[in-house]
Amino acid sequence: MKYSMIVNPKQVILRLLALGLLIAASTHSVAGIYRWTDAQGKTHFSDQPPEEQVAAEVSNQLSPINQDSSTQEIQKLQQVFQGETPEEKAFQQQQKAQQQQRDQKTNKNCLQAKQKLRTLQGPVYFVDKNGDEITVSEEEREKRAQKLEKQILNYCSWS
Numbered sequence: 001m002k003y004s005m006i007v008n009p010k011q012v013i014l015r016l017l018a019l020g021l022l023i024a025a026s027t028h029s030v031a032g033i034y035r036w037t038d039a040q041g042k043t044h045f046s047d048q049p050p051e052e053q054v055a056a057e058v059s060n061q062l063s064p065i066n067q068d069s070s071t072q073e074i075q076k077l078q079q080v081f082q083g084e085t086p087e088e089k090a091f092q093q094q095q096k097a098q099q100q101q102r103d104q105k106t107n108k109n110c111l112q113a114k115q116k117l118r119t120l121q122g123p124v125y126f127v128d129k130n131g132d133e134i135t136v137s138e139e140e141r142e143k144r145a146q147k148l149e150k151q152i153l154n155y156c157s158w159s
Helices: 009-030 071-080 086-121 138-155
Strands: 034-037 043-046
Touching (some): 086 138
Antiparallel strands (some): 034 043
């Protein structure tokens, strides 16, 4: 049985954006913040430790700033990262219905080709439009059987 994956571009973009934010946040959290005092008594902060002086890492002592957990911000985020819209759901259903129609047509073609091949493998005679019997050589019968076998491979590759 053939299966196809339907990809929603909007969902892919949102997932890639979320992945990028996660990666950025993880790399940012790995970087340390260092504090040291120079010879003049001036305190410095940097993401790089000084070359010649001893520095204390203070990144694990800092709390996040500009963090908004208000209801309004949460609602905004939920709107941005909401599930499928009705239009997206309708599109998904339409794609699924079209795929089912293609699968049914392929299945029908497969069954017809198999039936015709079984017929060709027994005693065979052909009739034209007027009902007169047509004589077919064994070579012609074999060519028709090979053609049907190719159709079966094409339509029935899933079975």
